Amino acid sequence: xxxxxxxxxxxxxxxxxxxxxxxxxxxxxxxxxxxxxxxxxxxxxxxxxxxxxxxxxxxxxxxxxxxxxxxxxxxxxxxxxxxxxxxxxxxxxxxxxxxxxxxxxxxxxxxxxxxxxxxxxxxxxxxxxxxxxxxxxxxxxxxxxxxxxxxxxxxxxxxxxxxxxxxxxxxxxxxxxxxxxxxxxxxxxxxxxxxxxxxxxxxxxxxxxxxxxxxxxxxxxxxxxxxxxxxxxxxxxxxxxxxxxxxxxxxxxxxxxxxxxxxxxxxxxxxxxxxxxxxxxxxxxxxxxxxxxxxxxxxxxxxxxxxxxxxxxxxxxxxxxxxxxxxxxxxxxxxxxxxxxxxxxxxxxxxxxxxxxxxxxxxxxxxxxxxxxxxxxxxxxxxxxxxxxxxxxxxxxxxxxxxxxxxxxxxxxxxxxxxxxxxxxxxxxxxxxxxxxxxxxxxxxxxxxxxxxxxxxxxxxxxxxxxxxxxxxxxxxxxxxxxxxxxxxxxxxxxxxxxxxxxxxxxxxxxxxxxxxxxxxxxxxxxxxxxxxxxxxx
Ligand code: ADP
Numbered sequence: 001x002x003x004x005x006x007x008x009x010x011x012x013x014x015x016x017x018x019x020x021x022x023x024x025x026x027x028x029x030x031x032x033x034x035x036x037x038x039x040x041x042x043x044x045x046x047x048x049x050x051x052x053x054x055x056x057x058x059x060x061x062x063x064x065x066x067x068x069x070x071x072x073x074x075x076x077x078x079x080x081x082x083x084x085x086x087x088x089x090x091x092x093x094x095x096x097x098x099x100x101x102x103x104x105x106x107x108x109x110x111x112x113x114x115x116x117x118x119x120x121x122x123x124x125x126x127x128x129x130x131x132x133x134x135x136x137x138x139x140x141x142x143x144x145x146x147x148x149x150x151x152x153x154x155x156x157x158x159x160x161x162x163x164x165x166x167x168x169x170x171x172x173x174x175x176x177x178x179x180x181x182x183x184x185x186x187x188x189x190x191x192x193x194x195x196x197x198x199x200x201x202x203x204x205x206x207x208x209x210x211x212x213x214x215x216x217x218x219x220x221x222x223x224x225x226x227x228x229x230x231x232x233x234x235x236x237x238x239x240x241x242x243x244x245x246x247x248x249x250x251x252x253x254x255x256x257x258x259x260x261x262x263x264x265x266x267x268x269x270x271x272x273x274x275x276x277x278x279x280x281x282x283x284x285x286x287x288x289x290x291x292x293x294x295x296x297x298x299x300x301x302x303x304x305x306x307x308x309x310x311x312x313x314x315x316x317x318x319x320x321x322x323x324x325x326x327x328x329x330x331x332x333x334x335x336x337x338x339x340x341x342x343x344x345x346x347x348x349x350x351x352x353x354x355x356x357x358x359x360x361x362x363x364x365x366x367x368x369x370x371x372x373x374x375x376x377x378x379x380x381x382x383x384x385x386x387x388x389x390x391x392x393x394x395x396x397x398x399x400x401x402x403x404x405x406x407x408x409x410x411x412x413x414x415x416x417x418x419x420x421x422x423x424x425x426x427x428x429x430x431x432x433x434x435x436x437x438x439x440x441x442x443x444x445x446x447x448x449x450x451x452x453x454x455x456x457x458x459x460x461x462x463x464x465x466x467x468x469x470x471x472x473x474x475x476x477x478x479x480x481x482x483x484x485x486x487x488x489x490x491x492x493x494x495x496x497x498x499x500x501x502x503x504x505x506x507x508x509x510x511x512x513x514x515x516x517x518x519x520x521x522x523x524x525x526x527x528x529x530x531x532x533x534x535x536x537x538x
Contacts, residue, residue, distance in 0.1 A: 009174035010201035019240035020045035032143035049166035051082035070117035084178035085169035096518035119144025174198035192396030207234035219244035224272030259283030271295030285312035321354030361388035435464035
């Protein structure tokens, strides 16, 4: 017997039309050097339809790649919809990548046009001649004052929009590519992930659900996670789908500006990587705000950071786990009912986990070589593997040399994790960041967490350095809070009751700053390179 229900394609234009029809008066705010610009979903919808017309006028192919090179803004949101809703493919370029990587990515994706924020135009323009398929560069005024050369390839966003006619959006095939994103390359070369309309709509529904971000018409959502990175964690689709007001930081990414925007605009939901919240904390501490949730992921969320937010801002941080390859949200650490009345320590420990997979994603831990399942006892670790309708099957550049899917159909994450009996995930490390000491593994993430619970420590990153006897031993790279001093002994004493004796770092180096990747994560690759020749004392 067959079900007798309607069956229509899951396409992004359905999200667009829903927002257009029902949330026309809901505000969209974008920050800039001259203050905020205010608009509404109604205006956004009209402009997005006309942007579809602009893509036609520019002669972008039916499934042409539409590159973007910009901050989080309303215009970026217009592109997020105009490209896929006209059958084209949105390709967000990470403005902080190295020039060679940008060239590689734009050429590999075959971008035909790139929409560039004026403030970052000087980063982009020197590369344009290396991008062989780029025919048009459309400049978006974001308050930046970069000089624009006189070049026929350059046009102005608002001028094009003013001259364009609105178009109808009607995508019929839910499996068409909607957007693409190259992983930022914390490890190795960027790899292209291609999202379909279907995967995006399903991910949107999951991101909306209360076990994830729980966005609704009651919310004012501010994605701090860049729209050029991992889909802005789905917020750019989830907020319009839910009718949540949107606040975009634009180029104003300084911690103080972010904190002020949260307070001034009554932001209720925001999300970004841990280093962002580390910076924002002193500016938000003690201020009156409307926040109900701060989402965080992309790298381990230190327990000390979440607790500092609970104490100083009044709400702890919600940890989520995911990857560019998983659209990206795959699990989240919303506390279950049974823990609501638990003591602070128990709750803090629960929040330090990546949480339970969202409905729609399955997870397992296995021996990476034999695929032998590991016990869900929170002790055994293995490679975390996932499957679900918003997990990638393969990369757009298989020549990147990485096999994404196992023979039995699960996506390899390259993360090492333990799972508790109820399947809550605890990320131990990235495979590449684990420290191999005498044949045993030490989790750099656990050590960093323990070090960052020291009151004088602002940031800590632990990497393995070569050791003649043990193969590798941990080196702790510690950034102290401003004005603080500490000794190696002090840090090690603090760690003694917190970690196994053989995990204690062999040395502590005090550094000014942990090097960061293009999306603000700790760059262990750079640290390892910096300390490659490090001589341990014993
Ligand atoms: P990359 O950092 O490789 O450029 P992504 O931004 O897609 O690419 O990052 C995905 C990776 O980020 C995951 O594989 C994992 O290592 C890390 N990550 C994401 N969320 C968490 C989390 N909550 N805890 C620890 N690590 C996380």
